Amino acid sequence: MDRPVRIAVVGPVDDRLLADLRALPLQPDLRQWPTLLDASDAIVPFQADLLLLQLGPVAAEEIGALRLLRNLWPTLGVVLVTDAAHELQQAPFAARLGLQLLVHPGAPGQLAAALELARHGSTGPRPEVFQDLARGVADEVNNPLMFTAGHLQLLRGSLDPQREAARRAQVDAVLQGLARVQTAVDRLRLVAEAARGPTRHEPVDLAALLAQAVATREPGRAAATLRIADGNHVVRGDPEQLAAALGTLVQFAGDLAELGAVSHLELDVLAGGRRLRLTASGPPLAAFQVPHGFEPFYPSRALRTPGLGLGPFLVQTVFLGHRGQASVRRTRDGALQFDFVLPA
Numbered sequence: 001m002d003r004p005v006r007i008a009v010v011g012p013v014d015d016r017l018l019a020d021l022r023a024l025p026l027q028p029d030l031r032q033w034p035t036l037l038d039a040s041d042a043i044v045p046f047q048a049d050l051l052l053l054q055l056g057p058v059a060a061e062e063i064g065a066l067r068l069l070r071n072l073w074p075t076l077g078v079v080l081v082t083d084a085a086h087e088l089q090q091a092p093f094a095a096r097l098g099l100q101l102l103v104h105p106g107a108p109g110q111l112a113a114a115l116e117l118a119r120h121g122s123t124g125p126r127p128e129v130f131q132d133l134a135r136g137v138a139d140e141v142n143n144p145l146m147f148t149a150g151h152l153q154l155l156r157g158s159l160d161p162q163r164e165a166a167r168r169a170q171v172d173a174v175l176q177g178l179a180r181v182q183t184a185v186d187r188l189r190l191v192a193e194a195a196r197g198p199t200r201h202e203p204v205d206l207a208a209l210l211a212q213a214v215a216t217r218e219p220g221r222a223a224a225t226l227r228i229a230d231g232n233h234v235v236r237g238d239p240e241q242l243a244a245a246l247g248t249l250v251q252f253a254g255d256l257a258e259l260g261a262v263s264h265l266e267l268d269v270l271a272g273g274r275r276l277r278l279t280a281s282g283p284p285l286a287a288f289q290v291p292h293g294f295e296p297f298y299p300s301r302a303l304r305t306p307g308l309g310l311g312p313f314l315v316q317t318v319f320l321g322h323r324g325q326a327s328v329r330r331t332r333d334g335a336l337q338f339d340f341v342l343p344a
């Protein structure tokens with residue numbers, strides 16, 4: 001059984017941050033100390049996976065203590081915590097030390113995303129950077145796309161079905177291509193909307209959505225194996241966003257199977273939530289770099305297969321927007337393991 005993530009919280013953090021940490025569906029094991037100096041004798045025996053640090057009034061001493069701690073414990077993931085008023089002041093410290101910077105309180109999912117990035121030692125862009133890019137690209141492309149599609153529809157309607165059948169077929173082929181572009185734009189829009197959180201809060205049966213997504217997968221294509229544990233899999237959330245997320249995950253798992261990987265999906269009941277786990281293994285995944293697992297279009301690049309680009313990123317965005325968690329890691333036997341958890 002997976003043990004809880006151990007998090008050391010150090011400094012004058014807001015009580016709301018502690019409450020948000022305890023509300024995470026995977027229920028981390030928390031310990032708190034007022035300063036790094038106070039924690040010096042206890043933090044190593046605690047064997048924390050992550051350190052959340054908010055600098056106090058004597059920042060220079062704490063930065064020195066942090067440098068020493070990281071030299072002794074290079075695998076420790078560190079998140080520097082600040083509020084919006086001090087973000088510009090703290091950002092240079094974070095950049096110089098190679099730390100994740102968490103501005104709290106923030107948008108839904110920022111806390112869980114920062115923890116995941118810190119666990120992998122990633123200093124790459126935060127998910128909200130990609131989400132803003134997705135929103136911008138969708139806005140830029142959507143209007144000219146609709147304009148072009150509308151004129152092509154008018155052109156098609158003006159062509160005689162008998163005498164100009166060949167030209168109508170050409171226009172139909174172009175319209176089909178535009179429909180695929182529209183599908184991509186719609187997915188980008190979903191990412192942008194889901195990052196802001198659910199627009200509706202209704203009971204949603206994840207087991208029913210998962211079974212529906214599996215049933216609608218294209219016949220004849222490889223598919224992941226599936227196990228749905230006994231129990232109640234109902235959560236509160238946005239039905240459309242969650243249906244899109246689960247459908248995308250089923251498609252991604254099936255695409256990995258198409259590449260020759262052994263792909264398996266599980267839906268389980270946890271004490272703090274509901275977990276959807278994708279496990280995949282095999283030679284096609286050997287070069288997949290875990291720290292980049294949720295970056296948009298990285299799967300397509302790593303697996304050299306078009307069409308895999310937004311899958312994990314879209315699912316991550318929906319789950320984080322619902323105040324859930326999303327993580328990816330390598331298991332001891334070398335398999336890739338994606339975990340997506342929603343609060344119960």
